[in-house]
Amino acid sequence: MKKDISTEEKIKQAASKVFVKKGLAGARMQEIADEAGINKAMLHYYYRSKDKLFHSIFMEVVKEFTPKIIGVLNADLPLQKKIERYVEEYIGMLKNDPAIPLFIFNEMKNNPKEFIEKVGIVESGVLDKLNDQLIEEKRVGNIRFISVHEFMINLVSLCVFPFLAKPMFQGIFNASDDEFYKFMEMRKKSIPVFMMAAIS
Amino acid sequence: MKKDISTEEKIKQAASKVFVKKGLAGARMQEIADEAGINKAMLHYYYRSKDKLFHSIFMEVVKEFTPKIIGVLNADLPLQKKIERYVEEYIGMLKNDPAIPLFIFNEMKNNPKEFIEKVGIVESGVLDKLNDQLIEEKRVGNIRFISVHEFMINLVSLCVFPFLAKPMFQGIFNASDDEFYKFMEMRKKSIPVFMMAAIS
DNA sequence: GTCTATAAAGGGATAGAC
DNA sequence: GTCTATCCCTTTATAGAC
Structure with a gap:
């Protein structure tokens, strides 16, 4: 220190x-x-008290973490570029703080009500722009229909889940931290390809 | 009781x-x-002791949980059917025990070595059959190339992540348990479609 | 503001009667 | 095997000197 x-x-x-x-x-x-x-x-x-200290820290972590996740969604970018940037930024961020997702999901499980009240709904408008974009891309025939909810949860799943499962992943494949991060670096490329193919 | x-x-x-x-x-x-x-x-x-009790329970949970996850992988089924059955079974199981994944990932993080030693590597052969199948499907031109590792982690991500993020999901979308499970029921259909499109 | 010392509560573990 | 009572270490929280 x-x-x-x-x-x-x-x-x-x-x-x-x-x-x-x-x-x-x-x-x-x-x-x-x-x-x-x-x-x-x-x-x-x-x-x-310990509780108050924890609460203060938790809020700080969440508030620092969530804006980064939704920032790109409203950028003025074509769908594919948006996905690429989103995956790039999200995985990049998680490589610096791989333990954050588990931390957040855990304490949210222990105290769901408080979380919602305090952090507040990520304003219900955040997905609107992306939603419009998906509808428009579907209209011109670039993609098949997919709801914005499914789209988002699939995208986030593919980025975040490996970090949640990191210890299991490393155990099963006997992989070092370096190897794990190399794998995630690859996924910065492969997830957008996978996503685009999935909705085309 | x-x-x-x-x-x-x-x-x-x-x-x-x-x-x-x-x-x-x-x-x-x-x-x-x-x-x-x-x-x-x-x-x-x-x-x-508490530790011994916990250890005993943890092993029991893991041993009951993991076999179900890999069973279908070695079944003698065409790829699409295999994905469908896998997703169906996995999500079905998690609907009964939605808290299990977070539990396992947590305690695995806290004690990764022990887990690997005790539970043992999910024998390194489990993915062989699926691997062969992916290679064969690629050879005949049904799918593009994807490594068996990426395939599996993507498939599992799509099924499991929503359960890990359940409290956040319900908070953001203000969804009841019923609505959440209805959403996951839908995903039994949409994930296989999504997966097949992604690799075709 | 920062420290040492200590109170007070919590919680795992054991003794011993039945 | 099952219970009550209790031990005692751990951990949070506070008092009070500087």
Whole structure:
């Protein structure tokens, strides 16, 4: 931990690291304090309880993570380019933080209501532009019909699932981290091909 | 809890339910005891520790779950039928136990080595038959080339990911359990279509 | 704001009666 | 085998000095 950043920032970084790795129930305040290079009492001084600290971190992670996921969807790009950029960015981001999806899905499962209330619906309009685009491409005969929901869940599935299954994947194929990331690098190319073929 | 089953069986059922829901770190021995309708001491009488109980349950869940996943792969079926049956069975199974994938991926992340040692590699031959089939279909021109690894991870992604993301999905689209399962029922049809188009 | 020391609660594990 | 009572370590949280 660098000395030139504020204590609160040190706590945030440390807590984020430990919570993402261990989850709420598995994390220890002592471990977070150690990771931050401070002592436990400071954690309670800045955030009154473990729950509050967790909640704060969780929101921060989610809010940093979700906008990146939907940004490209509204870009003014032809469908194929949009898919390519989306996959490229999404997988690139996950290579830096491979544990985030499992973290989010877990804690969302443990507390679905709060999540929805606090993070709020990703405004229901985000898929509108993409929806129009799919309809238009279908009209001119470039693709067959597919609902925007199915399209999105398939696209996200193909990008994210391997990261969720990373330990199993590496176990079964006896693959190192390097090999796994090389595989995902390949998928930046193969997923768009797969997607385009699937809807053409 | 029924009275006509053995205590050990009651413990297994209760522990399985609680561990799958809460994970190892989040589960409480007291909660398992309550769920089983017995007291904590009995848990230690049958399984010396929480870790041992968890380990036993985890192995049981994995061993019951994985064979079903690979069974169809070696069936003697044309590719399309094989995909259809696979998707049908996999999604059908997950509708009964939607929390299993997250449970397995979580605890595998927490202890990847042990998992590999104990569960063992899903023998490296399981994909051979499917691999041959993909090569043959490519040779006769029915499909384009796709490695058996990509094929499998894509197929599994499309089936499993929605269950991992279930809470988020339901939150974003404000969907009830019924609606979610209806959506997955549709996917039993749409995934095979999507897959076949993607590789043709 | 930051520390040490300690309280208070939680939760896994065991002893011992029946 | 099953229970109650209890031990005792772990972990969260607070008090109080500096």
